[in-house]
Structure formats: C-alpha cells, structure tokens
Amino acid sequence: MPEKTIFELSSPGRKAWSLPELDVPAVDAGEYSRKDNTLPELSEVDVARHFNRLSVMNHHVDRGFYPLGSCTMKYNPKVNELTCRLAGFTGLHPLQPEDLTQGALQLMYELQEFLAEITGFDAVSLQPAAGAHGELAGIMMVRKYFEKRGEQRDIVLVPDSAHGTNPASVTLSGFKPVQIKSNEHGQVDPAELARECSAAGCVACLVVTNPNTLGIFETEAKAICDVMHQQGALVYLDGANLNACVGVHRPADAGFDVMHINLHKTFSTPHGGGGPGSGPVAVTRQLEPFLPVPVVRKRQRDGETKRPSATPLDPSIPRSLDPSFFLDFNRPDSIGRVAGFHGQFGVLVRAYTYIRMLGAEGLRDAAENAVLNANYVRTGLEGVYDLPYKGRTMHEVVFSGSNLRQYDLKTLDVAKRLLDFGLHAPTIYFPLIVPEALMIEPTETESLESLDQFVEAMKRIAREAATEPDLLRNAPLSTPVRRLDEARASRELDVADLNHSVPVVGKKQRDGETKRPSATPLDPSFS
Numbered sequence: 001m002p003e004k005t006i007f008e009l010s011s012p013g014r015k016a017w018s019l020p021e022l023d024v025p026a027v028d029a030g031e032y033s034r035k036d037n038t039l040p041e042l043s044e045v046d047v048a049r050h051f052n053r054l055s056v057m058n059h060h061v062d063r064g065f066y067p068l069g070s071c072t073m074k075y076n077p078k079v080n081e082l083t084c085r086l087a088g089f090t091g092l093h094p095l096q097p098e099d100l101t102q103g104a105l106q107l108m109y110e111l112q113e114f115l116a117e118i119t120g121f122d123a124v125s126l127q128p129a130a131g132a133h134g135e136l137a138g139i140m141m142v143r144k145y146f147e148k149r150g151e152q153r154d155i156v157l158v159p160d161s162a163h164g165t166n167p168a169s170v171t172l173s174g175f176k177p178v179q180i181k182s183n184e185h186g187q188v189d190p191a192e193l194a195r196e197c198s199a200a201g202c203v204a205c206l207v208v209t210n211p212n213t214l215g216i217f218e219t220e221a222k223a224i225c226d227v228m229h230q231q232g233a234l235v236y237l238d239g240a241n242l243n244a245c246v247g248v249h250r251p252a253d254a255g256f257d258v259m260h261i262n263l264h265k266t267f268s269t270p271h272g273g274g275g276p277g278s279g280p281v282a283v284t285r286q287l288e289p290f291l292p293v294p295v296v297r298k299r300q301r302d303g304e305t306k307r308p309s310a311t312p313l314d315p316s317i318p319r320s321l322d323p324s325f326f327l328d329f330n331r332p333d334s335i336g337r338v339a340g341f342h343g344q345f346g347v348l349v350r351a352y353t354y355i356r357m358l359g360a361e362g363l364r365d366a367a368e369n370a371v372l373n374a375n376y377v378r379t380g381l382e383g384v385y386d387l388p389y390k391g392r393t394m395h396e397v398v399f400s401g402s403n404l405r406q407y408d409l410k411t412l413d414v415a416k417r418l419l420d421f422g423l424h425a426p427t428i429y430f431p432l433i434v435p436e437a438l439m440i441e442p443t444e445t446e447s448l449e450s451l452d453q454f455v456e457a458m459k460r461i462a463r464e465a466a467t468e469p470d471l472l473r474n475a476p477l478s479t480p481v482r483r484l485d486e487a488r489a490s491r492e493l494d495v496a497d498l499n500h501s502v503p504v505v506g507k508k509q510r511d512g513e514t515k516r517p518s519a520t521p522l523d524p525s526f527s
C-alpha cells in the first residue's frame with residue numbers, strides 16, 4: 001500500500017505536544033492569525049512512524065550494501081554528523097570577522113595541511129564544491145600558468161578510461177580535449193602517449209584519472225608524467241579515486257602537478273546521493289600562485305617555520321585556538337573566486353573529523369581494506385560474469401554483463417534484480433569502454449558477511465538468467481515502486497503515478513495464463 005502523505009494521515013484534534021494550563025488571560029489573535037495555514041494534526045507516534053517508513057523506502061547506505069562504482073558509497077560515521085552540526089559551526093555566518101571565526105579557520109587550515117601531507121603536494125585550496133568543480137578550478141590554473149608564461153597551448157589530452165567529467169571540465173576551461181586510447185591492460189602507455197602528444201601539438205596538459213575508471217592503477221604514472229614534462233606540458237590528476245591510495249601512495253611523488261580530491265568519496269560523506277560535495281585542489285609550488293581565493297593561512301610568528309613542526313596527523317598538535325588564522329585574498333595571480341564563500345563547510349568538517357578519528361594508520365588501513373574488499377568480490381565473481389580487463393584491481397572492479405545477451409537480458413536487468421535482495425546495484429554502463437559494464441565498488445566499510453551476501457546474490461542472478469529470465473526482466477518485485485521509466489521519473493517526481501509506466505513482462509504458465517513471477521526476494525537463504 002502506498003504511504004499516505006502526512007496531510008492524509010491527519011486526524012482533527014490529534015496532537016504531539018501538551019502544554020500546561022494558561023496562567024495568563026487568553027488572547028484572541030483574531031485577524032492576526034493566518035487562515036490558510038492548515039497543518040497536519042498527528043500524534044508523536046504517527047509522525048515518527050510515518051517518517052521512519054519513508055526513510056526505508058529508498059535504498060541508502062545506512063540501510064544496506066551500496067556498491068555503486070566510482071561513487072565510494074562508504075558508511076559515514078555518525079560522529080561526523082555530530083561535529084558538523086556543532087552549534088558553534090552551524091551558527092557561523094560566512095561574513096563574520098576573522099577574530100570570531102578562528103575555530104572554523106583553524107579547522108580549514110589544518111584540513112589543507114592534512115590533504116597536502118596525504119597527497120604530497122605543496123598547497124591546497126578547499127574552495128571547489130564538487131569533484132568536477134575541482135577539475136574546472138585545476139585546469140583553469142593550468143591555463144593561467146601558460147598564460148603567465150606567454151605560451152599558447154590549447155589542447156588537453158584525456159584517456160578513454162577517464163571519468164566523464166574530465167573532457168567536460170577541459171572544454172569549460174577553454175581547452176580542446178583530445179582522446180587517447182588505453183592499451184589492452186586498460187592503462188595509458190607512455191610511448192604511445194609521447195607519440196600522441198607530438199602529433200597533437202600545442203598540448204597544455206594530460207588529465208588522467210588514477211586509479212582509472214576501470215579500477216586499475218596506472219603503474220606507469222611516473223613515466224607518463226616524465227613524457228608530458230619533456231614536452232613542457234603539465235599533468236592533471238583526477239584524484240577522485242584516492243580512497244584506494246591514502247597512506248600508501250602520494251600522487252605528487254609520481255610527478256603530477258595538480259589534482260583534485262573528492263572529500264565526499266574518500267573522506268566519508270557518501271557520494272552519489274545527490275547531496276553536497278567538496279573537491280579541494282592540491283598543487284605543486286609552481287602552481288600555488290594560481291590557487292582560487294581566498295586561501296586560509298596562518299600568520300607566522302618570529303622564528304616559526306611555515307608548516308607546523310609536528311606532522312599534522314600527530315595527535316600532540318595543540319588544539320587551542322590561535323588567533324592567527326586568516327583568509328588570504330591578496331593573491332594577484334589567482335584564478336579568482338570559484339565559490340560564493342569558503343567551500344562546503346559541512347563536508348569539510350566531516351572530512352576533518354574522519355581524518356582525525358582514523359589517524360595516519362587508520363587511513364592507510366581504510367585504503368588497504370577498500371582494495372582487499374574489491375579483490376574479494378572480483379575473485380568471487382570471476383567466471384560468473386565477463387571480466388574484460390584483467391589487470392590488478394584497486395578499489396573497484398568492472399565486469400561486463402555481455403554474456404547475458406544470449407538470454408536476451410542486459411546489465412540493467414541484473415541491477416534491478418539486485419534490489420530484490422535488499423542490495424543496491426553497482427554502477428552500470430560506465431565506464432564506456434566496457435560494454436554492458438557492471439562497476440562494483442564495495443568500499444572498506446563492508447564486512448565479509450555483506451560481501452559474501454552480494455557475491456551470492458550476483459551468482460544466483462546469473463543462474464536465474466539462464467533458467468528464469470523473466471524474473472530479471474520484471475525485477476524489482478519487492479520494492480515500493482517497480483521498474484520505472486527513469487528518464488520520466490527524474491522529471492516527474494510523483495513516482496506513484498509512474499509505477500506502471502514500464503510494462504510488466506509475464507512468464508507463460510502451463511495453463512496458458514500470464515502470471516507475475518513469484519518473488520521470494522529477501523529470503524536470507526537465497527543461494
């Protein structure tokens with residue numbers, strides 16, 4: 001039965017509060033009271049149950065496994081929510097003077113320092129509000145760098161394994177993207193890159209995602225950077241997949257010049273839910289002058305070195321407020337502002353909390369477990385689904401559902417059927433270089449049991465494809481709404497009306513009747 005709206009649940013006179021008897025004369029608000037503000041009347045229990053029911057109608061990361069590849073839907077520890085909701089933070093106004101916002105500025109400054117230490121870069125800006133926004137800011141810095149040097153370069157190379165936002169950001173920054181092909185291992189080949197670079201001429205930069213969208217680490221990263229530098233070009237790293245590398249590999253050591261980080265993938269806030277994100281950019285010293293304004297800085301006292309002497313992840317750093325943090329707008333070569341105020345502050349607080357709670361060792365463990373979990377799933381499903389690129393998997397693995405074509409099924413059918421097992425689907429049809437792609441990113445937060453449950457569900461779906469393909473075609477069978485016309489659903493938000501927009505395919509019964517396949521979806525013994 002569809003959930004009624006809170007207004008439909010209303011019952012006159014019901015209320016969720018009680019106040020003591022008036023001890024002052026009652027006043028008739030009369031003409032001053034609004035007549036059109038009909039509010040629902042419900043008891044507290046009605047309200048709590050209504051919103052609880054609503055909260056489990058959609059799949060979410062607090063409800064179950066969410067292996068959405070390229071999105072790092074990791075569990076977000078609740079302590080992050082506590083800190084980002086602290087009244088001292090939520091009550092701040094971005095235009096408040098610096099001496100009243102020292103705590104927030106200190107947090108931002110230290111987060112910049114943590115990210116610099118984790119990535120190996122010299123300077124960081126927290127301004128960009130998403131990964132793609134970080135790409136735009138980073139590539140605009142590359143543009144400014146060449147402008148300043150008086151060099152006319154208008155081409156940016158982008159491998160075919162790049163994230164879709166990469167060529168878009170290149171175009172928006174005024175460059176022309178030129179695609180280069182990955183080799184048979186799904187990697188950029190340095191020799192081929194050198195040829196492409198000379199052939200393209202006037203190349204400003206290569207934008208490379210590492211680990212790339214196949215979940216494969218570019219083992220030739222250093223050689224790739226050398227090739228580009230020999231041509232006088234720079235290398236931009238799309239570091240949105242840093243989850244696989246934190247504490248293990250520092251991108252700046254490989255020679256990258258500029259990168260962005262998706263705080264909302266790597267440092268806890270789940271990506272993919274459509275909520276706020278944050279895409280800080282990190283740069284080498286030569287690009288630092290071009291960082292967006294403002295940059296949070298710390299006034300140096302006599303005799304103090306620029307970076308804090310203790311490593312930032314060292315818990316012995318004093319937490320006392322220091323009135324020396326300030327917003328530096330005096331940066332004549334900056335690309336300017338890229339955000340209204342100071343970035344997505346709530347996401348910054350979550351990332352800061354996550355980093356401090358885990359510490360250096362915990363962060364490394366998270367990266368290692370993310371890789372371990374992806375490889376566990378890969379081993380469990382190899383031979384069940386096609387694996388077109390066999391290189392070692394980092395934090396995610398990309399299978400192909402093309403072997404389902406023999407049953408007239410597609411990857412979409414697998415994704416829909418997974419919902420019947422209480423599991424979110426992997427990313428599908430991306431990356432584009434894998435036909436019928438199934439891109440699985442389990443993340444480090446999943447237990448062995450939930451990984452096993454997912455692998456078993458995927459195996460069972462592969463068996464069903466061969467024996468009961470209609471079950472997949474009709475899936476999902478157990479969700480509040482069935483298979484929707486997704487393009488319409490994203491525009492017409494009342495999905496109840498769209499529920500029957502995709503015809504349900506029935507399986508012919510022996511007596512000639514058409515019957516919906518019977519689902520035993522959430523059966524725990526489904527193997």
Ligand SMILES: Cc1ncc(COP(=O)(O)O)c(C=O)c1O
Nearest residue numbers: 070130131132163165238240277
């Ligand atoms: C590799 C990669 N680059 C860039 C992005 C873009 O990030 P955002 O969605 O925050 O703009 C993503 C997002 O998932 C990504 O996976």
